[in-house]
Amino acid sequence: MKIGLLGCGVVGSGVLKIVDGMQDSSFAIAKILVRTPAKITEACMTADPDEILNDAGINVIVECMGGLEPARTYVLQALQNGKSVVTSNKKMFALYEQELRTAAAEHGCALRYEACAGGGIPWIHELERIRRIDGISSVRGIMNGTTNYILSNMTASGMQFEQALAEAQAKGYAEADPTDDIDGYDVRSKTAISAMTAFGMPADPGDIPVFGIRTVQAQDLAWGKAHNRILKLIGRAEHTNGSLSACVMPVFLKNTDILAAVGSNLNAVEAVSDTLGPSMYIGQGAGSLPTAHAVVQDLLTIRDGCLCKEPEARVPVSESGRTAQYYVRTVNPHAFADITAEKADTNILLSREITLTELCTYIEKASDSSLFIAEVEK
Ligand SMILES: NC(=O)c1ccc[n+]([C@@H]2O[C@H](COP(=O)([O-])OP(=O)(O)OC[C@H]3O[C@@H](n4cnc5c(N)ncnc54)[C@H](OP(=O)(O)O)[C@@H]3O)[C@@H](O)[C@H]2O)c1
Structure with missing residues (x-):
């Protein structure tokens, strides 16, 4: 198997290291795409994507550049040229999965994405395995190590969000622009990918409601502690009576x-299925070698023979009547008077059991940029 590596950053360099260490002659990184000629340091490197994507000798492409474009175009071109693809790019894959699967199926290629959800945890593989026997009814979990690190640190020390974020950045767990992590978009892509794999129900990630932790404060964690509860950012999806409900x-x-x-900074994901019941998987959701491990596992799966299935039609995301109690911290508690079951403090209230759609109408009316919302587990 001759591999073309697109992007040699955190994940790509890990892939290189693992493949080199395997010393398996059936398996080699033949060419590496770098962004500019100035970055070429080895004979196998090129800044010209066509040199890899149009090379008839390369049969698998590993895409770990990140971003939407040109990643999508390169992956499509690779598939159209009959090359199988492994990607770690969850944002791109969650958005363009239908188009990419169609191209893969048309051209008889494999398209694998283990590293896109759960990082190093063999989550996608397990969902595929469970589905061979069982119907999966729900998936949920802590799918972002950065936010787990921040919330765990705040819970343990009582520190404020800004300090916990700065510590996460100093340790390399959070990026300089942490938006995708702290606003929940990273988990949204992973939730969409988990749902499509678990239920065969792909959805537009933009349809999944998302609430992040940007506005969380030490007092919210303190409320949790006083009530024997721990705050986590959770991605969840459920499949009931043919409809898909999902939320971050x-x-x-x-x-x-x-x-x-x-x-x-650990991740933990759980699937509930008919005969297996609940099963949980815990491990590193990110990092160079754990993520690269998932990529190389996909490469081995392709080497051992697996093609991409035709995409299933996208389904709308609905709530399926699901209700929950919500914790609301707001400077404008009056806006939530109609749904307040209990006032926990001047600015903190607990809602009655309501649907998320109903809650969102009150959130909109409150127009409070410092608002913090969390579900209270039943
Ligand atoms: N890091 C993790 O732990 C992790 C875990 C799971 C999934 N992922 C996903 O894996 C992907 C890669 O993440 P990463 O952390 O490895 O990112 P990264 O460290 O920024 O690496 C990306 C690499 O791709 C190169 N690149 C970007 N655009 C390119 C282009 N147009 N042509 C050629 N090279 C290009 C970059 O080159 P320059 O150096 O010139 O910018 C960089 O070397 C992302 O989609 C990410 O979400 C990452």
Whole structure:
């Protein structure tokens, strides 16, 4: 198998290291795409994507450049040229999965994406395996190590969000622009990818409601502690009666929930299926070698023979009548008077059991940029 590597940053360099270390002659990185000629330091490097994408000798492309374009165009070109693809680019894959799967199926190629959700955890593979026997009814989990690190640190020390974010950045867990992580968009892509794999129900990631932790404060974590609850950013998706419900939301988990004990920058994901019941997977959701491990596992799966299935039609995301109680911290509690079940403090209230759609109408009316919302686990 001759591999073309697009992007040699955190993930790409990990792939290079693992493949080199395997010393398997059936398996080699033949060419590496770098962004500019100035970055060429080895004979196998090129800044010309066509040199890789049109090379008949290369049969698999690993895309770990990130971003939407030109990643999508290169992956499409690779598939159209009959090359199988492994990608770690969840944002691109969640958005263009239909188009990419169609091209892969048309050209008889494999398209693998293990590293796109759960990082190093063999989550996608397990979902595929469970689905061979069982119907999966729900998936949920801590799918972002950066936010887990921030919330765990705030819970343990009582520190404010800004300080916890700065520490995460100093440790390399959070990027200089942490928007995708702290606003929940990273988890949204992973939730969409998990749902499509678990249920065969692809959805537009933009249809999944997303609430992040940008406005969380030490007092919110303190409320959780006083009520035997731990705050985690949770991606969840459920499949009921043919409809898909999904959401990304901070949740005050009960202390007894196994997910509540998963701290630091770890990820933990759970699937519930008919005969297996709940099964949970914990590990590194990011990092050079753990993520590269997932990429190389995909390469081995392709080497051992697997093609891409035709895409299934996208489905709308609905709530399926799901209700929950919500914790609301707001400078404008009056806006939530109609749905308030309990006032926990001057600015903190607990809603009655309502749907998320109903809650969103009140959020809009409150027009409070410092608002913090979290679900309170039943
Ligand atoms: N890091 C993780 O732990 C992790 C975990 C799971 C998934 N992912 C996903 O994996 C992907 C890569 O992440 P990363 O952390 O490895 O990013 P990264 O360190 O920024 O690496 C990306 C590499 O791709 C190169 N690149 C970008 N655009 C290019 C272009 N047009 N032509 C050629 N090279 C290009 C960059 O070159 P320059 O150096 O010139 O910018 C860089 O070397 C992202 O989609 C990310 O979401 C990452």
